[in-house]
Amino acid sequence: MKYAKVLIVLTVPVLFLLMGCERTVTNEITKQVTPSTAAYVGSDVCQPCHTTIYDSFRKTGHPFKLNEAEDAQQAGYYPFTTIPSPPPGVAWSDVDKVIGGFWWKARFIDTSGFIITGDQVQYNLATGEWVAYHSGETKPYECGPCHMTNYKDVGNQEGKPGLIGTWTFNGIQCEECHGPGELHAADPFNVAMKIDNSSEACGKCHVRGDVEQIPASGGFIKHHEQWNELFRSKHNALDCVDCHDPHVGLHPNNPERESAIRVKCEKCHLKETESFKNSSINHYGSSAGPDCVDCHMAKAAKSAVAVGPYEGDIHSHSFKINTDPNAEMFSADGKTANGYLTLEYVCLTCHSSKDKQWAATYAGSIHAESPADSLTYVGSKACEACHPTTYANFMKTGHPFKLNEAEDVQQAGYYPFTTVPSPPPGYSWSDVDKVIGGFWWKARFIDTTGFIITGDSVQYNLANGSWSAYHSGEVKPYACGPCHMTNYKDVGNQEGKPGLVGTWTFNGIQCEECHGPGSAHIADAFTNKMKIDRSSEACGKCHVRGDNNAIPASGGFIRHHEQWNEMSTTKHRSLQCVDCHDPHMGLHPSNPDRASAIKMQCEDCHYQEAASFAATTITKHINNNLQCIDCHMPKAAKSALAVGTYEGDIHSHLWRINTDSTAEMFTPDGSLANGYLTLEFTCLRCHPTQTKGWAAQNAVNAHNAAVAKELEQQTISMR
Numbered sequence: 001m002k003y004a005k006v007l008i009v010l011t012v013p014v015l016f017l018l019m020g021c022e023r024t025v026t027n028e029i030t031k032q033v034t035p036s037t038a039a040y041v042g043s044d045v046c047q048p049c050h051t052t053i054y055d056s057f058r059k060t061g062h063p064f065k066l067n068e069a070e071d072a073q074q075a076g077y078y079p080f081t082t083i084p085s086p087p088p089g090v091a092w093s094d095v096d097k098v099i100g101g102f103w104w105k106a107r108f109i110d111t112s113g114f115i116i117t118g119d120q121v122q123y124n125l126a127t128g129e130w131v132a133y134h135s136g137e138t139k140p141y142e143c144g145p146c147h148m149t150n151y152k153d154v155g156n157q158e159g160k161p162g163l164i165g166t167w168t169f170n171g172i173q174c175e176e177c178h179g180p181g182e183l184h185a186a187d188p189f190n191v192a193m194k195i196d197n198s199s200e201a202c203g204k205c206h207v208r209g210d211v212e213q214i215p216a217s218g219g220f221i222k223h224h225e226q227w228n229e230l231f232r233s234k235h236n237a238l239d240c241v242d243c244h245d246p247h248v249g250l251h252p253n254n255p256e257r258e259s260a261i262r263v264k265c266e267k268c269h270l271k272e273t274e275s276f277k278n279s280s281i282n283h284y285g286s287s288a289g290p291d292c293v294d295c296h297m298a299k300a301a302k303s304a305v306a307v308g309p310y311e312g313d314i315h316s317h318s319f320k321i322n323t324d325p326n327a328e329m330f331s332a333d334g335k336t337a338n339g340y341l342t343l344e345y346v347c348l349t350c351h352s353s354k355d356k357q358w359a360a361t362y363a364g365s366i367h368a369e370s371p372a373d374s375l376t377y378v379g380s381k382a383c384e385a386c387h388p389t390t391y392a393n394f395m396k397t398g399h400p401f402k403l404n405e406a407e408d409v410q411q412a413g414y415y416p417f418t419t420v421p422s423p424p425p426g427y428s429w430s431d432v433d434k435v436i437g438g439f440w441w442k443a444r445f446i447d448t449t450g451f452i453i454t455g456d457s458v459q460y461n462l463a464n465g466s467w468s469a470y471h472s473g474e475v476k477p478y479a480c481g482p483c484h485m486t487n488y489k490d491v492g493n494q495e496g497k498p499g500l501v502g503t504w505t506f507n508g509i510q511c512e513e514c515h516g517p518g519s520a521h522i523a524d525a526f527t528n529k530m531k532i533d534r535s536s537e538a539c540g541k542c543h544v545r546g547d548n549n550a551i552p553a554s555g556g557f558i559r560h561h562e563q564w565n566e567m568s569t570t571k572h573r574s575l576q577c578v579d580c581h582d583p584h585m586g587l588h589p590s591n592p593d594r595a596s597a598i599k600m601q602c603e604d605c606h607y608q609e610a611a612s613f614a615a616t617t618i619t620k621h622i623n624n625n626l627q628c629i630d631c632h633m634p635k636a637a638k639s640a641l642a643v644g645t646y647e648g649d650i651h652s653h654l655w656r657i658n659t660d661s662t663a664e665m666f667t668p669d670g671s672l673a674n675g676y677l678t679l680e681f682t683c684l685r686c687h688p689t690q691t692k693g694w695a696a697q698n699a700v701n702a703h704n705a706a707v708a709k710e711l712e713q714q715t716i717s718m719r
Contacts, residue, residue: 041185046181059248072101080103080254087116087120087123087130088130096113104124120132144165145165152166202241220301223301234319235319245262268534298341299314318340325355398440402437424455432448438460461641488503516530540564557648602629654673
């Protein structure tokens with residue numbers, strides 16, 4: 001990661017970074033911008049250069065969150081719907097604006113800016129009915145934060161008392177997500193627009209209340225709560241845009257609807273798809289039968305109309321089905337959903353004459369027991385023929401070298417960047433059957449009966465060539481197979497050796513451990529696709545230790561391979577590992593391709609912080625080329641060796657720095673980390689003669705406060 005060079009001009013008080021917009025994102029600050037001069041210009045200005053995206057986006061509901069009454073009356077204003085009239089007893093001259101009208105419902109705002117309430121004031125497009133909305137109440141329109149572009153929580157739009165706040169454009173236009181476009185429109189090659197692919201970007205509006213709760217009402221999840229639901233699910237590390245194209249609409253009448261979904265369930269859930277095909281219940285392939293979303297994304301949420309007692313009009317994003325017939329979808333008071341789908345919403349919407357007990361009897365048969373038994377593992381070498389570059393890069397990562405045969409390790413050049421010179425002192429290679437690791441940090445050794453060799457000088461540390469102790473006096477079977485092997489099974493003993501717990505097909509993490517067995521794919525690559533799971537859970541099943549809600553520690557450092565534990569406690573938990581990391585590229589310091597292992601730099605999203613850091617008053621940080629990760633990802637974790645009292649050998653993934661000089665990195669017993677970095681790990685490893693008190697006084701100057709404040713006030717903020 002290299003910082004962009006920033007030219008600070010005295011007449012320009014603030015530097016502004018923008019990124020993205022149909023070109024390769026770089027780390028260069030392409031234009032110096034005073035944020036206060038950046039104006040919102042409207043989506044129509046985007047159209048000439050981005051015609052296809054503009055046309056597609058105009059078929060989504062976002063631009064139609066709020067509409068002028070004179071527009072809503074025009075035939076063809078909405079791409080797929082029509083509002084035939086204002087509410088009964090109300091004339092168009094009484095209506096100033098229309099809320100929605102694109103898909104589910106329309107509500108109406110009077111000429112004073114208040115929502116029209118009563119018994120027949122909400123128009124439901126699915127049925128053409130007029131229904132009640134807050135009859136007898138006075139309702140100001142205060143939905144601006146999620147319905148407008150460049151909303152400000154001050155004043156009243158157009159001076160109308162019912163319109164709370166002010167804004168530049170009705171609806172969610174291009175610039176609400178990408179920031180003000182005036183400067184980009186004037187100089188598109190040098191001023192780039194913001195691209196924020198995180199779920200938080202969508203979640204700031206597709207949420208209701210506390211993200212950890214799923215509000216409900218009337219037997220359904222309330223609408224626009226996709227982030228609440230996703231956050232509670234195992235898919236919470238996915239980004240919305242992994243599956244959805246935000247520029248393409250899902251309206252049933254949209255001819256481009258199919259392209260709105262970028263990745264379908266079966267792309268990642270290969271085994272589940274195969275098991276569904278093999279189900280004894282003949283649902284798969286039937287024109288009347290369900291697909292994945294019918295069951296796992298049942299319409300358990302409601303915006304306007306309930307089709308039946310268990311079917312609303314919006315797909316849920318909970319995914320998990322609880323097949324217990326006694327499970328309840330909602331809390332006892334009906335105000336929150338429980339984070340899973342129950343059988344009445346999954347099964348009884350079609351099988352309306354049945355009950356949950358009946359559904360529970362058959363639910364277990366929807367997926368066959370062993371969908372992939374006929375598929376076999378073929379090994380990474382079989383992948384090389386068609387994927388030579390990916391294979392060559394992957395063989396420079398540590399994954400294939402988690403466990404190695406002793407006869408291979410002895411060969412010069414077996415490891416791409418390292419050498420294990422000998423077995424432990426007092427042992428010969430004839431005593432060693434296998435070597436654990438050896439790629440980067442350390443090597444341990446397994447004897448001919450499958451037990452790890454323990455003692456005082458049995459672990460080889462590659463950084464300094466030293467031998468250190470490992471469980472001296474103990475008997476240690478090798479039980480690391482679940483995360484060190486390909487196709488591990490928790491039965492038996494590999495090669496019949498008592499110390500090797502479990503069995504497996506290949507040593508190390510090979511291609512198929514992530515992508516699934518390859519026999520069908522290599523036989524017919526065009527028909528039989530391999531699994532691609534981009535979720536953090538895919539990495540997190542091994543880069544975790546114990547419960548991922550805690551961060552185990554030992555000896556004053558976070559323990560190794562806990563990146564998922566760390567990340568799960570941070571604000572970045574909705575990112576995927578592969579957003580930043582290329583899983584096929586290695587980060588070993590000697591790897592000449594190391595730079596391309598990081599797909600996205602910190603400043604690609606945190607451009608405000610990059611600008612305020614570039615303007616820091618601590619000039620030594622800039623002069624010494626200090627990088628984001630030096631402070632926000634210090635080596636607070638340890639695999640083999642500690643470089644110093646506060647520096648291990650693995651970068652942490654906590655990011656947040658607690659600048660309180662009294663904050664402790666670990667719990668009193670030292671067994672857990674507290675979920676943030678403290679100043680001794682971020683500052684004192686470089687300033688060992690100083691104290692945390694000194695660090696606390698200076699830490700606030702690491703980013704230029706004046707620059708940071710002005711940037712924070714701009715609506716182009718990524719926050």
